[in-house]
Amino acid sequence: MNNSLKNFIQASFPNTDSKHPIQTEFLSVGELVQVSEGDFLIDINEEMTYVPIVTDGVLKVTREDEDGHELFLYYLEYGETCTISMMYQESAVRVTAEEDTWVYKVPIGSINDWMSRFPEWRDFLMKAYKVRFDGLLQAIDELAFKKMDERLINYLNKLKAIKESNELNVSHSEIALSLNTSREVISRLLKQLEKLGKVELGRNKVILK
Structure with missing residues (x-):
């Protein structure tokens, strides 16, 4: 068994x-x-x-x-x-x-x-x-009740908990599909988070700080 x-x-x-x-x-x-x-x-x-x-x-x-x-x-x-x-x-x-x-x-x-x-x-x-x-x-x-940036952060934190890792192998398109929005919106929000030092972006990769 x-x-x-x-x-x-x-x-x-x-x-x-x-x-x-x-x-x-x-x-x-x-x-x-x-x-x-x-x-x-x-x-x-x-x-x-x-x-x-x-x-x-x-x-x-x-x-x-x-x-x-x-x-x-x-x-x-x-x-x-x-x-x-x-x-x-x-x-x-x-x-x-x-x-x-x-x-x-x-x-x-x-x-x-x-x-x-x-x-x-x-x-x-x-x-x-x-x-x-x-x-x-x-x-x-x-x-x-939550704006897209809050939903994005919550989604990334859920993935972090699921994967038990700060390094998430996920594309902007995959995130956008899960959150029912456009890839352009997700890319813009992720770049804002990167400027704030909350994430590091790579090719099909998001690293949470």
């Missing part, structure tokens, strides 16, 4: 042992897959037959409007799941691997069955819903 999956089970269901049905069924019905950096795990309008749980790595969740403009919503890290995928037969979001990521796919049917049988699973899902709801509120707050 993948060690990160084993750690996830122990952390998520601390009051159960390895013989408890929630643990044995969880391991028997799911599929552990690796998603390479930049690849889609879930695309918009894709039929949802499973719920993804991150056991190692990072996934990026985005929305897209009718004109194809993409908007960054939040990241999924270790132990987190995209609860939005439980609410729709077809996905309302796009989920992309920010880095090479291991994902445990749990069938929708099992999730619904466990809700009625295991209070441990209900507790896990309620915590997951709260985390995602808080993340969506934060995304809404940024869109409604």
